[in-house]
Structure formats: C-alpha cells, structure tokens
Amino acid sequence: MTPEIPGATHLHSGKVRDLYTLPDGNLLMVASDRISAFDHVLSPGIPDKGEILTRMSLWWFEQLADIVPHHVISTDVPEQVAGRAVVCENLAMFPVECVARGYLTGSGLLDYAETGGVCGVALPEGLVDGSRLPEPIFTPATKAEMGEHDENVDFDHVVATVGLEVAERLRDLTLAVYSRAEQIARERGIVLADTKLEFGARADGTIVLADEVLTPDSSRFWPADDLRLGGPQPSFDKQIVRNWMLSPESGWDKASDAPPPTLPPEVLERTRARYIEAYERLTGQAF
Template sequence: MTLDLPGYTHTHSGKVRDLYTDESGRLLMVASDRISAFDVVLEPGIPDKGEILTRMSLWWFEQLTDLVPNHVVSTDVPAAVSGRAVVCENLAMFPVECVARGYLTGSGLIDYRATGEVCGVALPAGLVDGSPLPAPIFTPATKAAVGEHDENVSYDAVVATIGAASAATLRDLTLSIYRRAEMIARERGIILADTKFEFGARPDGTVVLADEVLTPDSSRFWPADDHEPGRAQASFDKQFVRNWLLSAASGWDRAGDEPPPPLPPEIVDRTRQRYVEAYERLTGERF
C-alpha cells in the first residue's frame, strides 16, 4: 500500500520496503510490516515489524561507522511514517546480495549436501546443519525482483557482473562487517549464523552500506546457549515463519502454484515476540 506523503513521490515497492523520492532526489525508505519467506510476501504482516527493523538498522549502522559509511541522511521523516522510515542517499546500487556465512544452514546447507561447496567455496566433509565454518565465507546471490527467487552464485559470477575491483571491495567489506557484528552479537549471547548486505556507490565511487542491516529479516540469529549442530536451531528471526510454512500444519505445497496460506494469529504473535527479543537482546534497549 502506498501512502500520500507531502513532498514525496512513490517510486518503488519491494517485498518489505517502499521507496519515495523528494524534489532533491533523496530517498525516503519506509519499512512496512510486510513479511516475506521463500521470496513470497505473506499475509498478514507482523505488527511493529517496520519500526523494529528501522530501529535495529540504525543501531547497527552506529556500530559500523568506522568500517563503512552508510546511506542514512536523516531520521526526520513525515509523521505518517515516523519511527519506520529514514531519509537516505540515492545511490547506484550493486545488483548483488552480499551474503556472509559463519555457520552452515539454509540454502548453503542444501548446496553443500549436493556438491560439498557453497557458491564455489569448498568446505570440509562431515559438516551438518548448524556447523560452524572454519572461517566466515562470502557467498553472494542474485538480487531478485518481487515474486522471483534469489539464487546463490559464485564469486566469479560477481566479478563478471560488476568487475574485479568492485567484487573484491564488496567481498572484503561483507566479511569485515560480519566479523564485527558476530563479535558484538556473541557478547550478547546470540550467534549470527549468516547475514546479507546491500551496497551502493556514490558519484565519486565511494562504496556505501545501504538498505537494512543485521535485522531478523536479513540475518539468522540463534541463541548461543541452545546451539547444537545436527538439527534445526532455535531462532530470533523469520526462520520461525519459514519452518511453519514447511510444516504439515500450513498445508502449503511449496512446489505447487498455490500461494501460501495466511499466517495464523499465533504465528504472527510469536514472530513479533522473536523480533522484539532480538532487538532488545542486541541493543540493550526496550522496544
């Protein structure tokens, strides 16, 4: 749903965020309460999710300022979107999902079981769901449009798309940010299993961290005291929703053409609780 925001024109809606521009060309990025899984937008949304994502991203941007500039210009936004929007730079975005993995799970686990590799990175034999990796790895993916699916790709594919210099910069930044964030999360009793970033470039070529960062939408957060490789991990992120969709309780045939069923009220409520807990444990702030 688009909003009538004085001084701004709606330009794009993604799975979760809506973008508006003002006369100067700056962007207003609004985080909605929509939630997606398996590249499908689900109904209903998760109450307060947009505000949680925005507040968490702003907190993380502050933790990372010495590593990489970010796109936030101001949090002075129209009242209708207060708390869940930021004014940000209009960047030339790189068409790459920059994923860092410190643990094996999700699509990386599927690739590993099939090939022994993730995005062309060979891994030791014998790893299981939730295994820590010998070192964090860069496992990029395509940036899919709404209704399409992200696909894991090799580093060479990123080089072919954006050039060797830019690919190396994105890889190095992704791993540096992951290492910093993993350390911060672990100090708070949370394992950052994997996460994805998006970057853009200023006109002078400076690479800037953009979109959201290190939220339950873009990351897998696990309680450190419950981590046990060899099984699905408890989570503070939307993996909870994915697990319900894949369960017999949802009745959804992911391989078919039918859209996913509506999320039951208890799934919506428990998902919101997980997002709030992730925010509060990481930031130390009450939501």
C-alpha cells in the same frame, strides 16, 4: 498497501520496503510490517515489524560506521511513517547480494552437499547443519526479482558483473562487517550464522552500506546456548511463520499454486515477540 506521502513520489516496492524519491533527490525508505516467506508476501503483517527493523538497522549502522559509511541522512520523516522510515542517499546500487557465512545452513548447506563447498569456496568434509566454518566466507548471490529466488554465484560472477577492484572491495567489506557484527552478537549470547548486505556507490566512487543491515530479515540469528548440530536451529526471525505454513494446521501445500493462508493471531504475536527479543538482546534497549 503502499502509503501516499505528500511531497514524495513512489519509486518501488519490494517484499517488505517501499521506496520514494524526494524533491531534493534523496530517497525515503519505508519499512512496512509486511512479512514474506517462500517467495510470498503474507497477510496480515507483523505488528511493529517495520519499526523494529528500522531501529535495529540504525543501531547497527552506528556500530559499523568506522568500517564503512552508511546511506542514512536523517530520521526526520513524515509523521505517517515516523519510526519506520529514513531519508537516505540515492546511490548507484551494485546488482549483487553480498552474503557472509560463518556457519553452514540454508542454501549453503544444499550447495555443500552437492559440491563440497559453497559458491565455489571449498570446505572441509564432515560438516553438518549448524557447523561453524573454519573462517567466514563470502558467498554472493544475484538479486532476484520479486517472487523469484536469489541465486548463489561464485566470486568470478561478481568480478564479471562489477569488475575485479569493486568485487574485491565488496568481499572485504562484507567480511569485515560480518566479523564485527558476529563478535558483538556473540557477546550478547547470540550467534550470527550469516547475513546479507547491500552496497551502493556515491558519485565519487565511495562504497556505502545501504538498505537494511543485520536484522532478522537479512540475517540468521541463533541463541548461542541452544545450538543443535545436525538440524534446524531455533532462530530470532520468521521461522515461526515458515514452520506454521508447512504444518498441517495451515492446510497449505508449498508445491501448489494456491495462495498462502492468512496468518493466525497467535503466529503474528509469537513472531512479533521474537523480533522484539532479538532487538532488545542485541541493542540492550527496550522496545
């Protein structure tokens, strides 16, 4: 349920975040404990997830500040959302999901199997699930409405959407952020396989990193010492939830129109523990 916040006007709710406008024109972005999988918002949420994601994003924004400015103005927020919300700039958001991939998996693997590349970027033959790419690639996607799938597109689609100059800048910033983050994660024993970023523009045209950044909800983090080429990787994200939903234990048929089942306590706790492990390993800070 979207919380009512005195002095703030509810603007939009996505799968996991709620957005409000403030009297001064800035935005209040609240990370909820909601979790989604297979385009469904599940119940109940993961305890502390909103706070974990907020802390992790704030930490990453600091690591990336010399590459690109970010949208966070303050963490001084109403008490009822303290720890899981930020006051941020009201930007003109670009309608593009900016994805960088350093490893082949997920929708990229499906694209590769059909075309020999990802989003129009040709790749060498013989790659398998989990293969490291010769160099990171920019593989953008459209922003889908809630309940719909993002659709991978090529660079020309981005150019047609935002113009060549902005498209090139978004590509270059996405790859620069990924390269910095991949190095930091690797030093901590974690592989950053891919990540999804969102950018907006200030009134003067400055491009700003927005939304969440480099969390387990927007990125694939794998333990570096346990890579398994040719198959799914153990990961620091909601894969525990996905696996349970697809198991006979859940009793849910992904192909049906039936609503997904309630998540059991043990799945909630294991997922919470995995998010916390990712936060603590990356930041070196206790949650």
